[in-house]
Amino acid sequence: MKDVLVMKNIVKKFGEGRTGVTALKGIDFKVRQGEFISIIGPSGSGKSTFLTISGGLQNPSSGQIIINDINFSNLSEKKRSKLRFKEIGFILQSSNLIPFLKVKEQFYLVDKVEKKKNEDDRINHILSSLDIFDLKDKYPRDLSGGERQRVAIGRALFNDPSLILADEPTASLDTDHAYEVVKLLVKEAHEKQKATIMVTHDSRMIEWSDRVYRMEDGQLIEEKAK
Numbered sequence: 753m754k755d756v757l758v759m760k761n762i763v764k765k766f767g768e769g770r771t772g773v774t775a776l777k778g779i780d781f782k783v784r785q786g787e788f789i790s791i792i793g794p795s796g797s798g799k800s801t802f803l804t805i806s807g808g809l810q811n812p813s814s815g816q817i818i819i820n821d822i823n824f825s826n827l828s829e830k831k832r833s834k835l836r837f838k839e840i841g842f843i844l845q846s847s848n849l850i851p852f853l854k855v856k857e858q859f860y861l862v863d864k865v866e867k868k869k870n871e872d873d874r875i876n877h878i879l880s881s882l883d884i885f886d887l888k889d890k891y892p893r894d895l896s897g898g899e900r901q902r903v904a905i906g907r908a909l910f911n912d913p914s915l916i917l918a919d920e921p922t923a924s925l926d927t928d929h930a931y932e933v934v935k936l937l938v939k940e941a942h943e944k945q946k947a948t949i950m951v952t953h954d955s956r957m958i959e960w961s962d963r964v965y966r967m968e969d970g971q972l973i974e975e976k977a978k
């Protein structure tokens with residue numbers, strides 16, 4: 753399978769001298785099409801920094817990020833955001849739905865940047881595939897936490913990105929809903945060949961992963977190989 757994300761010797765430093773922190777200490781990492789990878793590790797170990805750098809939301813101090821054979825580090829900010837929009841779906845802890853928009857309208861926002869034809873058909877299709885079609889006219893406040901996360905997943909998948917980055921996507925959910933959301937992400941990864949990285953502090957959520965890494969003080973250590 754093709755490499756979707758390749759990280760080469762990624763270092764991230766914040767600040768200088770005695771008060772400086774090296775959040776990532778030379779990370780080499782790869783994720784291929786169809787792989788679901790979990791990253792666990794204690795608070796402050798560098799997980800969020802890792803995820804935001806993999807998605808090009810912040811720059812590393814040194815090292816290379818390659819997404820679908822394109823070296824992110826060499827791109828202008830404009831090209832980088834275009835590539836990010838096309839290739840990466842972000843799912844965050846708090847689902848980030850817009851409170852005053854109905855479920856189906858949450859998708860219009862994504863599409864504003866790049867207008868596509870048949871958008872209603874596509875929205876309906878994705879809502880059905882996530883089993884939330886009946887919720888399309890509801891507002892986020894009328895949904896359960898699990899349903900909200902499903903909408904957020906739908907929105908992240910809407911552009912058919914090749915890389916999904918999920919930062920603690922189950923943090924606000926009870927156990928049953930959390931399992932449901934993780935299983936859905938794993939299914940999408942395996943069936944639609946999405947490369948997926950999930951950061952989680954909850955070790956119960958990692959059982960369906962193809963690979964698990966532990967972030968420890970800025971270094972990634974592989975936990976188990978399937």
Ligand SMILES: Nc1ncnc2c1ncn2[C@@H]1O[C@H](COP(=O)(O)OP(=O)(O)OP(=O)(O)O)[C@@H](O)[C@H]1O
Pocket residue numbers: 766767773774775793794795796797798799800801802953967
């Ligand atoms: N913008 C920043 N400025 C300065 N230091 C930062 C910044 N972002 C992160 N850090 C530091 O980098 C280290 C790694 O932080 P990071 O948020 O990546 O950890 P984390 O594993 O995601 O933690 P948590 O599980 O609590 O979210 C920490 O020491 C943190 O204080």
